Amino acid sequence: MFGIVFSGISTFCHEISSVIGKFEVGARKESVFTMGFLNYIWAFLFFLVLMFVRNSFVFSLASLPTFATRVFLEILQTHSSLMGVVRADRTTFSFVNVITIPFLLLVDTVLGYKIGSGQIFGIGLIFIALFILFLKHDLKKDGLGFVLFSSINAVATISLFKYNITHFNSVEAEQTLVIAILLFYLFFCAKFLARENPIKFFAKPIFLLQSATSGIGNVIASFAYVFAPASVILSAKRSFSIIWSWFSGSIYFHEKHVAIKLGAVAFLILGVILLV
Numbered sequence: 662m663f664g665i666v667f668s669g670i671s672t673f674c675h676e677i678s679s680v681i682g683k684f685e686v687g688a689r690k691e692s693v694f695t696m697g698f699l700n701y702i703w704a705f706l707f708f709l710v711l712m713f714v715r716n717s718f719v720f721s722l723a724s725l726p727t728f729a730t731r732v733f734l735e736i737l738q739t740h741s742s743l744m745g746v747v748r749a750d751r752t753t754f755s756f757v758n759v760i761t762i763p764f765l766l767l768v769d770t771v772l773g774y775k776i777g778s779g780q781i782f783g784i785g786l787i788f789i790a791l792f793i794l795f796l797k798h799d800l801k802k803d804g805l806g807f808v809l810f811s812s813i814n815a816v817a818t819i820s821l822f823k824y825n826i827t828h829f830n831s832v833e834a835e836q837t838l839v840i841a842i843l844l845f846y847l848f849f850c851a852k853f854l855a856r857e858n859p860i861k862f863f864a865k866p867i868f869l870l871q872s873a874t875s876g877i878g879n880v881i882a883s884f885a886y887v888f889a890p891a892s893v894i895l896s897a898k899r900s901f902s903i904i905w906s907w908f909s910g911s912i913y914f915h916e917k918h919v920a921i922k923l924g925a926v927a928f929l930i931l932g933v934i935l936l937v
Contacts, residue, residue, distance in 0.1 A: 667885035668897035674878030679746050681871040686747045691862060692855035693743045698847040699859060699868055703876020704883075705840040712833040720838070724829035731821040732842055738814050739843050745807035764816040780893055786931060826887070836883050 682696040691699075712718045766784055826832050851857045862868040885894050 665894075665897045667881045667888070668894055669901045671878040671882035671885065672901040674874045674881070678871050678875035678878065681867060681874075683747055685867070685871070691868065692851055692857055693747055694847050694851035694855050695857050695859045695862060696747070696871070697739055697743045698844060698851055699862060699872035700875035701840050701844050701847070701879065702859075703873055704879035705837065705844055705876075707876060707880050708833050708837040708840065708883075712831075712837055715833070717831045718834045718837075719829075719831035720834040721829040724825050727821050727825055728830070728835070728838075731818055731825065732839060734814055734818050734821070735839055735843060736846055738811055738818050739847070741807045741811040741814065745811055748807065761812045761815045761819075764813070768816060768820045783931075784893070832883055832887065836879075840879075 678700060682691075682700070685691045686693055686696055766781070822835065825835050848859060851859050863872070885897075888894075
């Protein structure tokens with residue numbers, strides 16, 4: 662239950678941040694690299710403080726093979742996800758991301774996590790509803806390649822994260838180190854490719870809001886995976902993302918096919934109920 666609630670809150674925060682970032686990048690007021698840096702910085706600071714307050718830095722050298730693999734894939738994931746956010750429709754981004762679910766369910770089963778029949782049915786209902794939506798909805802191709810890659814790559818990054826915090830490292834240690842590396846990558850790209858200093862953007866309230874909402878979402882999402890198998894949490898996250906993106910897509914970006922998307926949202930809500 663806690664994992665599902667955390668998923669809903671985290672995706673709502675992420676949607677606010679994504680909408681702001683999409684607007685600002687589209688208006689050329691920030692680069693996609695600065696957007697990414699702002700999205701991660703507060704999560705890094707929170708995990709850093711939490712790690713010292715709770716004295717919870719637990720990192721096993723035995724995790725280095727899976728940790729290093731995750732870091733490499735997370736860099737690719739971050740870059741492709743950011744490009745997908747700014748180039749693809751909000752609902753298209755969320756709809757395509759659902760293809761992660763069946764693959765992650767298979768990985769969870771192989772790893773030995775027990776998933777109830779009701780949860781499997783809920784995941785299946787979500788996937789079938791979105792598959793029908795794909796047949797009815799003309800997905801725009803803008804940014805679709807980035808979204809497809811990030812959706813498939815997420816199977817590996819989420820599985821490695823879940824594996825590491827289950828067998829080796831604390832959530833705080835795992836996330837602090839990974840986010841620190843991502844911040845270095847994004848700052849380097851923003852500074853030398855986009856000619857921007859991301860630190861200066863904190864002086865503007867709109868970018869501070871973008872950064873804070875993303876940071877809160879990242880922290881809450883990280884702890885959601887502690888309470889349930891990765892496939893269940895991801896299904897809840899993808900479902901809530903569809904709901905929030907439907908609102909933002911129809912209200913702020915004036916996307917089409919609103920009625921069809923609303924019907925899909927109804928099925929997604931039923932799927933989330935079954936997950937709980």
